[in-house]
Amino acid sequence: MPRDLVIRSRRTVLPDGERPAAVVVRAGRIAAIEPHGTPSDVDLGDTALLPGLVDTHVHINEPGRTEWEGFATATRAAAAGGVTTLIDMPLNSLPPTTGPAALAVKRAAADGACHVDVGFWGGAVPGNLAELRPLHERGVFGFKCFTADSGVPEFPPLSPDEMRDAFAEIASFGGLVIVHAEDPGSLTAPAGGHYAAFLASRPPSAERRAVERVVRLAEETGVRAHILHLSAADCLAPLARAQAAGLPVTAETCPHYLTLTAGDVEDGAPGGTAFKCCPPIRDPGNRDELWRGLADGVISCVVTDHSPCTPELKRGDFASAWGGVSSLQLGLPAVWTAARARGHDLADVVRWMSAAPAALARVPGKGAIEVGRDADLVAFDPDAAFTVDPAALHHRHPVTPYAGRVLTGAVRTTWLRGAPAGDVPSGRPLNRSEGS
Structure with missing residues (x-):
């Protein structure tokens, strides 16, 4: 049968590792994975060929707060x-995706606007x-809940009961619950704007207490539970114990x-509040422990939690500014x-940012x-260094905390289903795999 496209690379990252293909x-x-010497339409040389990333944690905010972000801009980024597949969070859009009617509104807003699936x-x-x-039957990938204030009144947290x-x-x-885990009783109002x-x-204790509650409820109910945006390394021990006991509890960072x-x-520096997010960015020792949690498999996924807003909402100090990091293009x-x-x-990066998120959400074909x-597919030059210019996002x-930073890669x-992505909206709506 005719071939639409053949791409070869000496650094093709396959499920069994990296090799020429x-x-x-x-x-x-x-259709096939063939030897590197196969005649090709695109020869990447030593530029790596990766599977498209799957980002299961993105706030697009459309409809209702499209001035914050929208399907066209987010998916182009x-x-x-x-990133060739993303899953949109049920907030901060209006209406939030808490019922079938709201899901229909969300899908209508996305129709024809998306550059990725x-x-x-x-x-x-x-x-x-x-x-x-009913939402599960209409193909949502799972259900997000908060244990503490979400930041928007139309999406309140759940009580323990x-x-x-x-x-x-x-x-x-047989659904999946994904949890913003911070214990409300452990949170306080900031004592100043720094x-x-x-x-x-x-x-960190706020995260740990909430994670421990999720673990107990997973054990009690048998639900498959996932901890969102883990920032506190103190949570790794209870998560590791739960996983060792066979509980279906996973985590991302x-x-x-x-x-x-x-x-x-x-x-006080201009743009400093671009770093504000909930839970917060912590100390270097904590960061090192998160890397160990990834290496050990306690944390399985790395996703962006792209949560943008208008520049006005990022102004002010750390007590008043909106909490959310914009990094979809830079993850x-x-x-x-x-x-x-x-x-x-x-x-390793492909496992954390593509294979594991796809498996978590049971995204078909990704x-x-x-x-x-x-x-x-993604052509990725792993040795190219560049300075982050916000104007190129x-x-x-x-707005991004990475402005001016030198990154490598x-x-x-x-390519989305074999065609270049980003110029013409060609993304499709996705549903959870049937039977999951």
């Missing part, structure tokens, strides 16, 4: 950063227990927790820069260069 594309899927999380909030199964009920309901149909005060207001530290934040080079300095290879999967407002081309 040629990837054959037919009808948008990977994703394509530029090697997009799926959707549902939300678990007080009062929507009866909506969870409401969490138990939601976990039991989600377990009854970063140190903000950091002290959200201590984010590029900013692996690459930045509290010492990088210059109090891969940021993680690779730090990972290779710590002795990791591209196969996460690996493998026969039968979608031909979502595609998300709606070019540049995305040269992103």
Whole structure:
């Protein structure tokens, strides 16, 4: 049968490791993996060929807060950063994705606007227990809940009793719950506007107590549970014990927790609040422990938690500014820069940023260069260094804590189902794999 495209690289990252190979594309899927000497349409030489990244933690905010971010801008940034699949969080859009009608509104807003494939999380909030199964049946990938204030009034946190009920309901149909885990009783108002005060207001104990509650409820209900944006290394021990006991509890962390530290934040400097996120960026020792958690497999995924807002909401001090880091386009080079300095290879980064997120959310056809999967591919130059210029970023407002930083690793081309991504919206809506 005719081949639509053949791409070869001496550094093709396959499920069994990195090696020279040629990837054959037919009808948008990977039809064969052949020897490197196969005649090709695109010869990347020593530029690496990776599977498209799968980012399961992105806040697009459309509809309702499209002035913060939107499908067109977010997915173009994703394509530029090697992300070919993302899953949109159920907040901070209006309406939030807490019922089938809101999901329909969300899908309509995304229709025809996306440069990469997009799926959707549902939300678990007080009062929507009866909506969870219908959302699952309509293909959401799981359900996000908060244990503490979400920052927006239309998406309130669950009480302990409401969490138990939601976990039991989600377990009854084999669903996945993803949790923003901070204990509200351990959080305080910042005692001032400097970063140190903000950091002290959200201590590691707040995360650990909430994680321990999630573990107990997973054991009680049998639900598959995932901890979002883990920032506190104190949580690794209870997570490791839960996993060793066979509980279906996983965790992710984010590029900013692996690459930045509290010492990088210059109090009072212009743009300093670009570093603000919840939970916060912590000290260098904590960062080192997160890397060990990744190496040990306690943390399985690295995803961005891209959570942008208008520049006005990022102004002010660390007590008042919106908490969220914008990094969708920069996640891969940021993680690779730090990972290779710590002795990791591209196969590790692919596992954390593509294979594991795809497996977590059970995204069909994604996460690996493998026969039968979608031909979502990334040409990535692992040795190219560049200085982050906010003007070159595609998300709606070019605010990022990486501004001016030198990163290593540049995305040269992103293919979505075998076609170059980023110029013309060609992304498709995604549903969870049937039977999961």
